[in-house]
Amino acid sequence: MADSDKKTKTSPDAKKSTLGITVKKGEDMPEWYSQVVLKAKLADYSPIKGCMIIRPYGYSIWQSIQDYFNRVLKELKVENAYFPLFIPESFFMKEAEHAEGFKPEVAWIESKPAGDSEENQERLALRPTSETIMYDSYSRWIRSWRDLPLRINQWCNVVRWEVKDVKLFLRSREFLWQEGHCVYETEEQADSEARMILDEYAKLAEELLAVPVIKGRKTEKEKFAGAKTTYTIEAFMPDGKALQMGTSHNLGQGFAKAFGIQFLGADEEYHYPWQTSWGFSTRLIGSVVMVHGDDKGLVLPPRIAPVKVVIVPILFEDSRDEVLAKAQEIQDLLSEFEPVLDDRDEYSAGWKFNDWELKGVPIRIEIGPKDLAEEQAVIARRDTGKKEFVKMKDLKEIVAQQLDDIQKSLLERARKFLDESTAEAANWSDFKELISQKKMVLAPFCCEVECEDEIKSETQGVTSRCIPLEKPRELQKDEKCFHCGKPAKELVYFSRNY
Amino acid sequence: MADSDKKTKTSPDAKKSTLGITVKKGEDMPEWYSQVVLKAKLADYSPIKGCMIIRPYGYSIWQSIQDYFNRVLKELKVENAYFPLFIPESFFMKEAEHAEGFKPEVAWIESKPAGDSEENQERLALRPTSETIMYDSYSRWIRSWRDLPLRINQWCNVVRWEVKDVKLFLRSREFLWQEGHCVYETEEQADSEARMILDEYAKLAEELLAVPVIKGRKTEKEKFAGAKTTYTIEAFMPDGKALQMGTSHNLGQGFAKAFGIQFLGADEEYHYPWQTSWGFSTRLIGSVVMVHGDDKGLVLPPRIAPVKVVIVPILFEDSRDEVLAKAQEIQDLLSEFEPVLDDRDEYSAGWKFNDWELKGVPIRIEIGPKDLAEEQAVIARRDTGKKEFVKMKDLKEIVAQQLDDIQKSLLERARKFLDESTAEAANWSDFKELISQKKMVLAPFCCEVECEDEIKSETQGVTSRCIPLEKPRELQKDEKCFHCGKPAKELVYFSRNY
Numbered sequence: 001m002a003d004s005d006k007k008t009k010t011s012p013d014a015k016k017s018t019l020g021i022t023v024k025k026g027e028d029m030p031e032w033y034s035q036v037v038l039k040a041k042l043a044d045y046s047p048i049k050g051c052m053i054i055r056p057y058g059y060s061i062w063q064s065i066q067d068y069f070n071r072v073l074k075e076l077k078v079e080n081a082y083f084p085l086f087i088p089e090s091f092f093m094k095e096a097e098h099a100e101g102f103k104p105e106v107a108w109i110e111s112k113p114a115g116d117s118e119e120n121q122e123r124l125a126l127r128p129t130s131e132t133i134m135y136d137s138y139s140r141w142i143r144s145w146r147d148l149p150l151r152i153n154q155w156c157n158v159v160r161w162e163v164k165d166v167k168l169f170l171r172s173r174e175f176l177w178q179e180g181h182c183v184y185e186t187e188e189q190a191d192s193e194a195r196m197i198l199d200e201y202a203k204l205a206e207e208l209l210a211v212p213v214i215k216g217r218k219t220e221k222e223k224f225a226g227a228k229t230t231y232t233i234e235a236f237m238p239d240g241k242a243l244q245m246g247t248s249h250n251l252g253q254g255f256a257k258a259f260g261i262q263f264l265g266a267d268e269e270y271h272y273p274w275q276t277s278w279g280f281s282t283r284l285i286g287s288v289v290m291v292h293g294d295d296k297g298l299v300l301p302p303r304i305a306p307v308k309v310v311i312v313p314i315l316f317e318d319s320r321d322e323v324l325a326k327a328q329e330i331q332d333l334l335s336e337f338e339p340v341l342d343d344r345d346e347y348s349a350g351w352k353f354n355d356w357e358l359k360g361v362p363i364r365i366e367i368g369p370k371d372l373a374e375e376q377a378v379i380a381r382r383d384t385g386k387k388e389f390v391k392m393k394d395l396k397e398i399v400a401q402q403l404d405d406i407q408k409s410l411l412e413r414a415r416k417f418l419d420e421s422t423a424e425a426a427n428w429s430d431f432k433e434l435i436s437q438k439k440m441v442l443a444p445f446c447c448e449v450e451c452e453d454e455i456k457s458e459t460q461g462v463t464s465r466c467i468p469l470e471k472p473r474e475l476q477k478d479e480k481c482f483h484c485g486k487p488a489k490e491l492v493y494f495s496r497n498y
Numbered sequence: 499m500a501d502s503d504k505k506t507k508t509s510p511d512a513k514k515s516t517l518g519i520t521v522k523k524g525e526d527m528p529e530w531y532s533q534v535v536l537k538a539k540l541a542d543y544s545p546i547k548g549c550m551i552i553r554p555y556g557y558s559i560w561q562s563i564q565d566y567f568n569r570v571l572k573e574l575k576v577e578n579a580y581f582p583l584f585i586p587e588s589f590f591m592k593e594a595e596h597a598e599g600f601k602p603e604v605a606w607i608e609s610k611p612a613g614d615s616e617e618n619q620e621r622l623a624l625r626p627t628s629e630t631i632m633y634d635s636y637s638r639w640i641r642s643w644r645d646l647p648l649r650i651n652q653w654c655n656v657v658r659w660e661v662k663d664v665k666l667f668l669r670s671r672e673f674l675w676q677e678g679h680c681v682y683e684t685e686e687q688a689d690s691e692a693r694m695i696l697d698e699y700a701k702l703a704e705e706l707l708a709v710p711v712i713k714g715r716k717t718e719k720e721k722f723a724g725a726k727t728t729y730t731i732e733a734f735m736p737d738g739k740a741l742q743m744g745t746s747h748n749l750g751q752g753f754a755k756a757f758g759i760q761f762l763g764a765d766e767e768y769h770y771p772w773q774t775s776w777g778f779s780t781r782l783i784g785s786v787v788m789v790h791g792d793d794k795g796l797v798l799p800p801r802i803a804p805v806k807v808v809i810v811p812i813l814f815e816d817s818r819d820e821v822l823a824k825a826q827e828i829q830d831l832l833s834e835f836e837p838v839l840d841d842r843d844e845y846s847a848g849w850k851f852n853d854w855e856l857k858g859v860p861i862r863i864e865i866g867p868k869d870l871a872e873e874q875a876v877i878a879r880r881d882t883g884k885k886e887f888v889k890m891k892d893l894k895e896i897v898a899q900q901l902d903d904i905q906k907s908l909l910e911r912a913r914k915f916l917d918e919s920t921a922e923a924a925n926w927s928d929f930k931e932l933i934s935q936k937k938m939v940l941a942p943f944c945c946e947v948e949c950e951d952e953i954k955s956e957t958q959g960v961t962s963r964c965i966p967l968e969k970p971r972e973l974q975k976d977e978k979c980f981h982c983g984k985p986a987k988e989l990v991y992f993s994r995n996y
Contacts, residue, residue: 056577079554108608
């Protein structure tokens, strides 16, 4: 083996990683995105077409989201449960729109698996969503008004087979999500809780992920297969595409009728209840990467960062022990933030800086021999890149303040981008111009499915994102649809999307 | 509608539940078990053959187990991740023993699902366990000794199709589990960590679930398909069957060789690493039901009880407000235990007592009009049924003490049963006699697969459970196998099992 070969093989990962991200976010966002996700070790491609692997660093973010939302669920008296992965074909067929909507995406298991001696078993799907399998049980569990409201959530994997080219976190044949499924006596209860969940989703996106969203409801064309109303939160990515972050459906009574869910009311009569379902998935992690990341890699909001603070000692032979001792002292001092002390011998301080920047750690603390006498350390912020000297006695307070400030600044910066990215169009030519400028375009719209089909086709993929719940302005009486010229019914946001 | 019909329909659940458990645990344990699981609403049968539904009350116990074990994982520097549900057929085939072992249990997805235009896609299995899909990635992620140890765990669903008749929590085609998969430089590290995990499993079983276990390793016949050594914890159920609670495998280098996992050592040479895998599943919940439950239903150890304390006010018209106010005061006083105040109007106090007993709530507090003047309440313990008056000022302390005591007493009682259930046999006729007495039998054994096959066949299902790690006594030099008479190699536990 030649000497040069040897060196390469000693630390192939080190060599690869120092290269960092090789494209700029503004120049080739798809390539930038996949490099960031892979090199920060959030996720990896899998040998199965269309599937992804969520690596520990990415899964830790998902766990933060789960912890946060489990606390919300507890407050809302929603309980976690687990239903089977398999759905009998006949269940799908019970709700016609639902069956039609999911038909192209369903994967089925082989009709006679090993060890199964029966020939005529019903065909089984892998759940793309669990309305049907859950509501079959609900029809047996719900007897009277005393059993309502029934509020159940599950965290699980779902399978949607249509996906061909995996986009890590954003689009894959299997992904992780939560799906809530609630049952109420009245439509008012169902609708108000569907909206309340949407509010909680918006809070999660903004307060936890620092990703601002627009709350709205979907048009007839875009609503969930089987829903009466679909509420949505939409974020806007730096490449001019919207990302649907979560949806909450008022299902009406359609599923209750299809699955025979009835309750005996206090009036001694039987009634069909009203239902909701709502979900968000691991794609949320993709939004965090796109919204906050920069040319150096990931930038993580402190509240979901697996590592909030990293301490990098600057080591020289003659002061090594003292500096390491001080670094450990800092680690103890900041224990509430669970800082990582990167004391690895095999990498240089510069390499470590790059590596932790790539991984988006919010705060880096540098401590070198010159800082010892001064009783100070350097704090470097990942979001702004700013570095400052901080006295040891102030360190804990400053770190707490800066983590707080980074969380807020990321949200503000993203909100500014969202605000600057929305624009209004009154007619088709303005609309096309604004879309070409990568805007999220608000326009008066007839809300008819045919018109929306035409818009999508004529623009190669622009879709309505939502009818905003907080209206930017009132629709005037005589406004016309920006596309077909018929009377407008709503002001609607349109854009390209993930 | 006749009046009598009306009444039945007003509270069908109430009527059904007051009936409680209709068989005695000692008389028909399988029927008792399924009634307890169904009526306490831990789980339900599903319309899909072989699958179960974990209801919120049961899932909450699983979450307690997850929370506990996630803390252990963090201590052990094992990180959570998520790998695909699908495993290409060729992956299975790479490790011969593994492929053979899982062949009869694997479910496959249809070769050409909707939306998939390619014809020649490889056949995909639903994971029965994830060694193969994970180690394929490991072969790409591991380059040098710097990448080791690699310690990853995942919480997920797995599918094993062989199961025909579902036994809720104990045996089903799909179940939830955790599977840890670690990679080490040396065999010593791998084996010592495999044993350390076993110790953690034993602690979880005993300290959290109050289920005592015997730690051991599996015989050649019973070890995991592809493992070098399988360590196990075995519990013993009141009906004389063992329940395997968790296993931890030293996988040797077999998978590393099959999947081409190699690392460059500090010696500049390439080496195959040593691996472990280890898992426990939702069947743990089944052990809790069987070990602690009684003729009234579930008995839950406080540390995993979704409700630790329930307050039942005894309401009469003329003192209703005062009693309810006092009950709320108690709820506030005991807030650290998150007690449930059952103030439902539609059920009697007696009905509520039965219902909470069925659900296994460790402590019930009764408060009635007579207790107000005395500044007292009644505490009833679920495990012993004992009731005592406690002064309000002592309530919090006594509740804390009793929860602690119930947790300990349940473990002690179960340990006494386990000790009384083990017995030693020196020969075949003693062995058969002890098995017929529903014992866990320790016997000197040749450890040969053929001999074990014969034992299983001649006893209609008795299997070796483990070679205990803490030996009850040393094997003598000249001891013979209790079955075949050849020289004995180990003292081995045998019994029927779940």
